[in-house]
């Protein structure tokens with residue numbers, strides 16, 4: 034028997050989201066139903082609503098969530114009813130080309146639930162990032178459930194499910210930030226500040242935060258930025274060079290996903306430095322760079338899906354560091370809100386008032 038619950042749906046491009054009745058099937062083989070306790074509002078949810086990801090409306094939004102397992106289907110062994118889990122969008126398959134090469138963080142065939150959640154009239158929903166968690170109960174593949182220490186509050190732990198993991202991983206996994214290196218992070222929202230906190234955790238000695246909003250720059254300092262640049266007022270590339278003896282940074286992270294910002298990141302890095310693109314561009318964006326500069330500067334231009342994380346390795350580790358007081362997971366939670374406030378959370382995100390609004394159930 035399907036569960037009947039309330040959830041947040043984006044019905045068409047650019048239209049405000051609405052609360053709808055959602056039908057969640059009982060878990061089939063390999064699936065789990067999770068009682069969502071908290072789900073953060075990520076910029077990617079807004080990208081979905083604006084048609085910036087694809088046109089598979091209607092979307093069931095929300096994908097940065099933690100909760101408890103309510104039911105499991107046949108053959109599920111990694112989690113059991115009552116387990117506290119963070120949902121992930123990288124349930125590795127173990128069999129694709131990437132997995133077989135021993136690089137499961139790039140898995141090309143990640144698992145999602147086989148069954149569909151629907152609207153009351155039977156219309157199939159596209160769950161954001163294969164999760165869909167602005168809903169009281171959600172259906173996922175059991176591999177999308179990662180058990181973590183239940184002492185962590187769901188509001189904070191859930192953020193590992195997307196933005197915080199993406200940011201930390203962009204610095205540590207993709208960028209490979211090492212002790213003593215210099216890092217610049219462009220865009221100090223939830224993802225960018227997580228990259229700053231990740232760079233600090235990795236031992237970076239210079240961390241330059243770049244944003245166009247002074248409030249964001251103040252918060253960036255709290256997460257570990259040693260220098261801040263308002264790129265609306267100051268040339269970011271010049272300021273970053275000034276902070277690094279004239280050379281540029283070892284790792285430049287674009288956490289906005291805009292050609293202008295990527296170009297700044299490209300020129301703000303030292304010779305043989307790494308550029309990491311973790312912000313998500315829209316399909317219409319293009320970039321033009323002198324090829325001789327791409328060649329001549331050496332180093333690497335990398336993109337970072339989900340911070341190249343492995344949920345089973347990285348989520349419990351970051352929760353443990355948080356519980357030991359070594360990673361400020363809770364500081365990303367700006368406010369807790371009800372399911373009916375997702376649309377206003379998008380507005381607050383846009384106007385820069387919050388790092389993360391988190392829906393609690």
Ligand SMILES: NC(=O)c1ccc[n+]([C@@H]2O[C@H](COP(=O)([O-])OP(=O)(O)OC[C@H]3O[C@@H](n4cnc5c(N)ncnc54)[C@H](O)[C@@H]3O)[C@@H](O)[C@H]2O)c1
Nearest residue numbers: 076077199220221222223224244245290311312313338339
């Ligand atoms: N790669 C991934 O796996 C992954 C995961 C989650 C989110 N994302 C993406 O990361 C990006 C950031 O997400 P978020 O939730 O932190 O968003 P956010 O809206 O909270 O933060 C974006 C920040 O960028 C700043 N900004 C905007 N334009 C700028 C510019 N030209 N120069 C400098 N700063 C600028 C804003 O002031 C804001 O502080 C989004 O594109 C999101 O879709 C990627």
Ligand SMILES: [Zn+2]
Nearest residue numbers: 126129132140
């Ligand atoms: Zn795989």
Ligand SMILES: [Zn+2]
Nearest residue numbers: 075077195196
């Ligand atoms: Zn996200």
